[in-house]
Amino acid sequence: MNSKLHPTALISEKAIIGNNVTIGAYTVVNDNVVIGNNSTIEAFCELGVENTLCDGSPLILGENAYIRSHSVFYAASNFGKNLVTGHRVTVREKTTAGHNFQIGTLGDIQGHCEIGDFVKCHSNVHIGNKSKIGNYVWIFPYVVLTNDPHPPSDVLIGCEIQDFAVIATMSVILPGVQIASDTLIGAGSIVGKNVETGWVVAGNPAKPVCEISKIKLKDGSGRKAYPWRNHFHRGYPQHEVEKWLSELNL
Template sequence: MIHPTAQIDPSAVIGANVRIGAYTVIGADVHIGDGTVIGPHVVVEGPTRIGKDNRIAQFASLGGDPQDMKFSGERTELVIGDRNLIREFVTINRGTPEGGGVTRIGNDNWLLAYVHVAHDCTVGNHTIFSNYSALAGHVEVGDWTVFSGYSGAHQFCKIGEHAFIAMGCLLGADVPPFLMMANDQGGRPRGLNTTGLKRRGFEPERITAIKRAYRTLYTSGLSLAEAREQLVVQAKDSEDVRAMLDFLDRSERGLAR
């Protein structure tokens, strides 16, 4: 299961049925869960925790020092969940003390070739990062979000669940749940990700409520404060609108509008 040319630090913990390819380097304080497959020429630096049944392709670099000039060697971590696909040349850095110390990837995500996830990011579950997409430091990404090729997010941005980020779109503000963002003037809302919602089993009445909230927030001509007042009323009958309202209240960089 482990190629004889692989270099594994004695302190690394390797689970059952793990495969490690040729010339891969597993550093100190690395834990790899059962059933994970790691290809050739991969570097995993610690402290890093990788869960079960992940697939990590050749030349990925995981758990490297954060690319932060304030970092001076403090103990920080990378935590990766289960069943993730991490393709060629993906780079994921550990956290920083200022950002909580942990970069975290959830479960069932696809990170395709050349994706970069910087320090202190938090990525949920079932996301897709297409080739060359990237997250700067401290970015939060909700479940089921899709980043198309060559897209990216500025530091401290929050992207809500079920959002779709179009090819080449560079985000500089927070994106509420369910939105579709276009590559236009630095990233602008272009409706809802209704196709994604239907694929995930959202019933018509749920989508109708989300559409009403979107119109209130983006096409009604209301100020953000006025729109929020209406969303409070709409949220009484919709868990999805409550999620949008909660996201609005947690926004720090301001909403993409």
Template sequence: MSLTKGQNVLIKDHVKLGENITIGNNVIIYEGVEIGDNVVIQDNVVIGKQPARAKNSILPEVGQLPPTVIGSGCTIGTSSIIYANARLENDVFVADLATIRERVTVGERTIVGRGVAIENDCTIGSKCKLETNSYITAYSTLEDFVFIAPYVVTTNDNYMARSKERFDKFKGVTIKKGGRVGANSTILPGRVIEEDGTVAAASVVTRDVQSEDLVVGSPARKLRNVPEDQLLRNQ
């Protein structure tokens, strides 16, 4: 095993490291984490953190979660946090200050941009691009080749933290293969963006977006079809 590491690195018990690993300064890798070959972990990263639960949280108590798995060829940027029971497939790039919560999977060659937050229980596909400071709410699914522009916000609570009725009705968003969302857009709980559906910048998505439709506005409505040369099948 070839390992290069900086100062103040803490690697806890039963961690599995592949070949050619580079670890920066002040990194913590918790128990049982598995890391593949040719991985770069930059300064101040935390991998395998167990989640903490607020006293008034509606989330159920959970025991010790299984370890984090980081695939080969990944880069984890400065001050990022990857929680326990997250899984990154090969060649994922995580930029500085990103957070990837528990029970999240990220597909191969996906880019998780600076300051991006992916909340618990999300599935992110392969070759996606989540740009700076976008927010992926809990219980969401993004399929392959999804593009999320900066400052996109997704939501999962129609009751905005009021009424016990909300407890069993949390529902994240679904963005199917090739879906795209423009900067500063908001997607309301449970909405589905079908394959190659596209949301223009600063839109508010209050209802599902059909395949190959371009929607715009607040509330977002169809403007036209996505141009043929922009469709995923024509790339």
């Protein structure tokens, strides 16, 4: 299978390892794991951790995954192609994500989450249990998606973040809050109410600031900063960019 498996790695014979896979030193790959072709798992990781909340289904990593060192992924989760993580990431059971998902260093996904395509989470992001995240969402460092309306309790109500939303650094989204598409949550915000499409909210408690279309790029061009896909295309496939520009009549 042309894979490079470090001699110190502990890899179950029941695990399914694709072609051209690299697994680093002292990494543990448990029974219930499927690793797609052309993936890299760095040193000191553990894949397929089981607990009482797992249902026996495998951890599935799509092709071209890149998992950096000291990361831990539980069983019963499924990721599309091109998953990329930073170091020391934790992902709990029953998380599903589309392709091109990025999780920054020290990212923490608490399981039972639904995540779309091209979601980008920077470092130290905490995604609470039962969160739902759409496509092309940006979540910046130290953001927290919460889920318990009166902690500690067994009542869990996840947040919902819709397509193209941007959540700036140090923000907290409170349980059950829905962030609509094409919105911006300002840095350091505490968001306790739903946010409508096309708005900027900021503050503690977060309140509407303006329509997102009124924000200009600070590059002297006078161009609108949002929708951000008007001008920011790095890392996205050309066919997606062309689709965006067509939809925006650009």
